[in-house]
Amino acid sequence: xxxxxAVFLALIFALQLGTSSVAAFDAPRLEREEWDxxxxxxxxxxxxxxxxxxxxxxxxxxxxxxxxxxxTPKVRxxxxxxxxxxxxxxxxxxxxxxxxxxxxxxxxxxLTENTxxxxxxxxxxxxxxxxxxETKSFGSHKAMVIGDIQIGGQSEDSQIxxxxxxxxxxxxxxxxxxxxxxxYLVSPGDNTSTGKxxxxxxxxxxxxxxxxxxxxxxxxxxxxxxxxxxxxxxMPNEYFGKYxxxxxxxxxxxxxxxxxxxxxxxxxSAADHMAMAKEAVELNKDAKWRIGVMHQALFGxxxxxxxxxxxxxxxxxxxxxxxxFDLDLVLxxxxxxxxxxxxxxESMIVGxxxxxxxxxxxxxIIYLNTNAVCDHGSFSGSFPFIAYxxxxxxxxxxxxxxxxxDTMKIETRRGxxxxxxxxxxxxxxxEQNDDMFLKKFQRFLYKVVEFLGLVYMKIxxxxxxxxxxxx
Ligand SMILES: [Fe+2]
Numbered sequence: 222x223x224x225x226x227a228v229f230l231a232l233i234f235a236l237q238l239g240t241s242s243v244a245a246f247d248a249p250r251l252e253r254e255e256w257d258x259x260x261x262x263x264x265x266x267x268x269x270x271x272x273x274x275x276x277x278x279x280x281x282x283x284x285x286x287x288x289x290x291x292x293t294p295k296v297r298x299x300x301x302x303x304x305x306x307x308x309x310x311x312x313x314x315x316x317x318x319x320x321x322x323x324x325x326x327x328x329x330x331x332l333t334e335n336t337x338x339x340x341x342x343x344x345x346x347x348x349x350x351x352x353x354x355e356t357k358s359f360g361s362h363k364a365m366v367i368g369d370i371q372i373g374g375q376s377e378d379s380q381i382x383x384x385x386x387x388x389x390x391x392x393x394x395x396x397x398x399x400x401x402x403x404x405y406l407v408s409p410g411d412n413t414s415t416g417k418x419x420x421x422x423x424x425x426x427x428x429x430x431x432x433x434x435x436x437x438x439x440x441x442x443x444x445x446x447x448x449x450x451x452x453x454x455x456m457p458n459e460y461f462g463k464y465x466x467x468x469x470x471x472x473x474x475x476x477x478x479x480x481x482x483x484x485x486x487x488x489x490s491a492a493d494h495m496a497m498a499k500e501a502v503e504l505n506k507d508a509k510w511r512i513g514v515m516h517q518a519l520f521g522x523x524x525x526x527x528x529x530x531x532x533x534x535x536x537x538x539x540x541x542x543x544x545x546f547d548l549d550l551v552l553x554x555x556x557x558x559x560x561x562x563x564x565x566x567e568s569m570i571v572g573x574x575x576x577x578x579x580x581x582x583x584x585x586i587i588y589l590n591t592n593a594v595c596d597h598g599s600f601s602g603s604f605p606f607i608a609y610x611x612x613x614x615x616x617x618x619x620x621x622x623x624x625x626x627d628t629m630k631i632e633t634r635r636g637x638x639x640x641x642x643x644x645x646x647x648x649x650x651x652e653q654n655d656d657m658f659l660k661k662f663q664r665f666l667y668k669v670v671e672f673l674g675l676v677y678m679k680i681x682x683x684x685x686x687x688x689x690x691x692x
Pocket of ligand 1: 411441443554
């Protein structure tokens, strides 16, 4: 009996060791009353920080609003909650969108993999409570994608705003509890609904899990209705281009073997988008995977995205960039419909990409469209380029991208119970070839698109002015 007990206890101990390599996120699922209490206690404030991805895996950034008189852009980092031997990182302040606060931005550098850190930001009134941030492996790793968070009263109604926040918190809780090995979150945009009010960002940042989960957020058309994105984010390698105006900007970051290119698809400045992609790719020639992120669905499910601006203009601006630089995957949103394309090149299907299968060195790009946290689109049929679509659209989904060795596994799951909906694995053992004659020819032809994009941009600026804001 003693021997049996000893073996049993040893087994339990071994199992615990096996699972303790990845600590859980602090991401509690909340009952409605609990969320209402949290929302009520925080909704009048405007000082929650956002943890943002860094330029590479050894960095993360913070951004927060602080009272003008006392704002101190400092973060300190240690390996214990007692903050012993803490290292202080100093950043800078810039003007806020209001006249009583400043925006503090600080970047933490020199992080090492598989390490538990604690950080505090200066609230202007001393250090905040310590928050835990755990780095995972810098090589093989897992990312998460959730789109159209679109926090805000769709009709400027605080009840709707709270409802969206509640769903957001619980989808994060579900995804992070089932995937404690996630390193960062990518969103293809529409983070806010009106892009004009601080409380949208405050609500977006309420879930506790976000203190430990760096985010990379693209700009969507809803963000573009106002300017708040400019004051509440701190994205790496921002590219303000030659022709971009106002909020317009692209950015990129590198994590392990993956290069992410984030495009502001509400701007048709093809010359700027191409220049950003070229610069980022040239600086990261050794990245095995290239992933594009933009808001509007180029090859998403449903006919709802069938508007001329997306299908003609954005298609002409972006697909040549993606094809030229041999992207593997493009993440989009906007239609609030979850789905995924077959392998696409020059807007044509060049290979089937069936759910559950592995493809070795495929030609073409997968376009994956997220659905939404805020509300849900409705299906009305789909195009032949769609390989998978999720029609139960009242359920927010999340997608994980798992990079390991030569493979990228893309899995989409229900956000309420993590049941697997769609999965596809790409194995890549051959390198991209960027210098082919054809690609140089394509870049030459693209000059025409760059010119037309600028013309459209000027026309669009006049339309936006007359309309009093972005669509
Ligand atoms: Fe949108």
